[in-house]
Amino acid sequence: DQQVKQNSPSLSVQEGRISILNCDYTNSMFDYFLWYKKYPAEGPTFLxxxxxxxxxxxxxxxxxxxxxxxxxxxxxxxxxxPGDSAVYFCAASARYSGNTPLVFGKGTRLSVIA
Amino acid sequence: GAGVSQSPRYKVAKRGQDVALRCDPISGHVSLFWYQQALGQGPEFLTYFQNEAQLDKSGLPSDRFFAERPEGSVSTLKIQRTQQEDSAVYLCASSAGPGQETQYFGPGTRLLVL
Known part of the structure; x- marks a missing residue:
């Protein structure tokens, strides 16, 4: 049962326009949310x-x-x-319950077309 | 360096072989996390240390997985008798400590078990 969901596996946007990436969660204990960006062969970078x-x-x-x-x-x-082209992960934690590990969505691949 | 480093970056193991993956967190960071990322998925939590204490190992998939952080700095994730399903990218992250929820990730170790 996925607690963090990114329902769009991919998104293409023209350079200069707005990119909107969405994320839904089910656990009402989550109280802190983060977005990470990931390039191939690199670790996620905090955004x-x-x-x-x-x-x-x-x-x-x-x-x-x-x-x-x-x-x-x-x-x-x-x-x-164009440099924004990467996979974007949404993540959540329930810090006030003492549960600090992050729960991630599956990611959305953003392609910004020049 | 200023960031989280991991070694080796790539590891090919024969099924049944033991492997050890190393993580050097950001200097002074109290909290250290290990995640496993399968192809096309988001990172999934394995285990969490606060200094040298392993506070949560609920994400370790089997007793073949073992992690340690004996001096509260460098951490090692060991996988015994590797199986093909262990093939994944293993990510290490660190944060400044409890209440500091932003986790900073290393580049990961890509493990391939043949």
């Missing part, structure tokens, strides 16, 4: 995170939105650049 006490966090071109009632979060990349 941005959000605590459950917030509904938005922004860092440069990257913004994460959290909708707790829907158990849904999304990552917006504006404007998208």
């Amino acid at each position: 941005i995170s959000i605590s459950s006490i917030k509904d938005k966090n922004e860092d440069g071109r990257f913004t994460v939105f959290l909708n707790k009632s829907a158990k849904h979060l999304s990552l917006h990349i504006v404007p998208s650049q």
Whole structure:
């Protein structure tokens, strides 16, 4: 039973446009969410995170939105650049229950077309 | 270096052989995690250390898997009598400590069992 779901295996976006990657979760104990970016043959690189006490966090071109009632979060990349082409993983943890390991989705492969 | 390092980067083992995978976390990071990533999947939690104490090993798939961190820094993941289903990328991550949920990943060790 997947607790973190990324239902779109892939996404193609034109350079300069917005990329929106979605993630759903089922465990209501999750209270901290992260997005990682992964290039082939490299480990995941931390991008941005959000605590459950917030509904938005922004860092440069990257913004994460959290909708707790829907158990849904999304990552917006504006404007998208060819270098953003990678696999993006959504991850969650239940830190206040002392459960610190991350639970990951299966990833979404983003292709930004020049 | 400043990041998490892992060695070897690639390992080919014959079925039944024992392997040892090494992780050097970011200097000063208290928490260390091991994850297993199968092809096309997100990373899955294996085990967690806080300093030298192994606080959670619930993700280890069998008693053939063993991890240690004797001095609270470098960690080794050992797999005994490897099987083909052990083929995966093994990722190590570290974080500054409890309450510091952002985990930073190494490049991974790609294990292929023939």
